[in-house]
Each structure stands twice: as structure tokens, then as C-alpha cells.
Amino acid sequence: MILALSRVCGASASPLKILCTPDEIRLQCFMKYFTEEMKVNWYHKDAKIASSEHMRVGGSEEMAWLKICEPTEKDKGRYTFEIFDGKNNHQRSLDLSGQAFDEAFAEFQQLKAAAFAERNRGKVLGGLPDVVTIMEGKTLNLTCTVFGNPDPDVVWFKNDRDIELSDHFLVKVEQAKYVSMTIKGVTSEDSGKYSIHVKNKYGGEKIDVTVSVYKHGEKIPDVVLPQQAKPKLIPASASSPSQ
Structure with missing residues (x-):
């Protein structure tokens, strides 16, 4: 059964194809069906490859x-994939050298660098709503947790302009990851779009929170239920909106 299957699969095997990921250069051979029970081998420069960490x-x-x-x-070098069907060896080969290796290796390095940057860029890990409705005179406290390696810079903006810190506007960053912005005694002038930018050398993201202040005795504005705010990416080369 396996030998008959190997015969069909060997005949249907495609040429070897290259796929690059952040972790490896992968050589692939497509066929009608594949199972590891079939007798298959890979070779590099005619030397049989034993599966290993590398x-x-x-x-x-x-x-x-x-x-x-x-x-x-x-x-670098020639790679061969082989299926044995009991009588014949079905082989597919690819020369991973010269331009083929250079292009694959360059793509691998780019993907690896991009994945590293994505893991380490500045991020807001949650905690901020997309909409806040609050009565005048109350204290508004927006809190979240941030991450980045190295520790990211954290900056707050109102309507895309720097917030001047005062007794009215307070911003805290503790242990380089716990962030809060407090507005004491909010007024209608505090309504607007507040943005937190979290960024390091690998890039970052921003989150917008829309704050709506209403006066005591007024009907609470009709708003949709708040949801967790969605971050927007900030490229590593981007500057602050007020610059």
C-alpha cells in the first residue's frame, strides 16, 4: 500500500520550491499525498540529511x-528530495547557491529582522476604552500597561497636540510599564480626542480615546457602549504629530 502510494506521489511530485520565514529557509515539494511512512530522503551535496535542530x-x-x-x-549547494517506491527513485533537485541562495538569505534576514522588531516594538497591552462619557467635575483616570524592549517612550496628546502637564493634567509612568493619565475636575473644555503614543527604536503604536464631558443635570449623551480601543501602528521612523 505504501509503495503504491509512493509511486503515485513520486510521479506527481512538483519541482522543489523555496519559502522563507523569520526562522528558516524552507524547501518544499508538493504532491498528491504525503505521509512520513513513505520512504523518503533529503540530500545536500549528495550527503543524506538526518533531521536535526539545524x-x-x-x-x-x-x-x-x-x-x-x-x-x-x-x-549553499544542491539539495535533492527522493521518494523510493520499491522499484524506482523519484527525485527532485534544486541548486541553492549563487543568486538563488543570496535572494533567499536576504529575504530570510529581512523577515527575521521584521519579526524581531514586531516582538520588541512599543505596545499598549490593553486597558483603554475607545469612548469615555463623564460628568463635569468628576475625575477621569485612564490607565493601561505598555511594553517594549528597550523601554518605550510614552507621550499623551489631546487633539494631536502636546498636553501641558499641571495639577489638572497628571501623567504617571511606573516601572516603565504602568501608565496613567488623570484629569482632575473635568470641564466641557476637556472633551476631545486623547491619544497615547508608545514607541521605541523598533516602532510602536498609538491608541485614541474620545472623551465626552456633560454637565450635571444634563441628559447623558447617547453613545455606543465603550469597547477596548484598537491600536494603530507607528513606524520606527515616524515623528510625533506636534512636530
Whole structure:
């Protein structure tokens, strides 16, 4: 059964294709069906590859793959995938050298750098609503947790302009991750769009919170129920809106 399946799959096997990810250069061979029970081998420069942390061999339902993890110049060369059906060897080869290696390695490095930046850029980890409705004279306290490596800069804006800190506007950043902005005794002039920008050298994000202040005795404005505010990305090269 497996040999018959290997014969069909070997005949249907596609040319080897290159796929780059942040972790590896992957060589893939597509076919009608694949199972690791089939007798298959991968070769690099005619040497059989044993699955390891650096060279991982495996597959899915319709594909066999070889993952070259953290590739280096030593991984250049000709690669061959082989299926044995009991009588014949079905082989597909690819020369991962010269321009093919240079382009794949450059793409791998770009994806790896982008993934590293995404993991470490400034982020707001939650806690801020998208809309706040509050009565005049009350104290508004907006709090959230931020993350970044290195620690991100945290700046608040009102209607895209710097907020001047005072006894009325207070901003705290504790342990480089717990952030709060407090407005004491809010008035109608405090209505508007408040934005927190969290950014380090890898980039960051901003979150907008719309604050609506109503007077005592007035009907509470009709607003949709607040939801968690959605962040917007800030590229590493972006400047502050007030600059």
C-alpha cells in the first residue's frame, strides 16, 4: 500500500520550491499525498540529511519539506528530495547557491529582522476604552500597561497636540510599564480626542480615546457602549504629530 502510494506521489511530485520565514529557509515539494511512512530522503551535496535542530525534515498532507534553520553560507549547494517506491527513485533537485541562495538569505534576514522588531516594538497591552462619557467635575483616570524592549517612550496628546502637564493634567509612568493619565475636575473644555503614543527604536503604536464631558443635570449623551480601543501602528521612523 505504501509503495503504491509512493509511486503515485513520486510521479506527481512538483519541482522543489523555496519559502522563507523569520526562522528558516524552507524547501518544499508538493504532491498528491504525503505521509512520513513513505520512504523518503533529503540530500545536500549528495550527503543524506538526518533531521536535526539545524536541518528539520518533515511534511504535511500534500507536501514534504526541509527546514534549514538559521541558515549560513555553509548551507549553499544542491539539495535533492527522493521518494523510493520499491522499484524506482523519484527525485527532485534544486541548486541553492549563487543568486538563488543570496535572494533567499536576504529575504530570510529581512523577515527575521521584521519579526524581531514586531516582538520588541512599543505596545499598549490593553486597558483603554475607545469612548469615555463623564460628568463635569468628576475625575477621569485612564490607565493601561505598555511594553517594549528597550523601554518605550510614552507621550499623551489631546487633539494631536502636546498636553501641558499641571495639577489638572497628571501623567504617571511606573516601572516603565504602568501608565496613567488623570484629569482632575473635568470641564466641557476637556472633551476631545486623547491619544497615547508608545514607541521605541523598533516602532510602536498609538491608541485614541474620545472623551465626552456633560454637565450635571444634563441628559447623558447617547453613545455606543465603550469597547477596548484598537491600536494603530507607528513606524520606527515616524515623528510625533506636534512636530
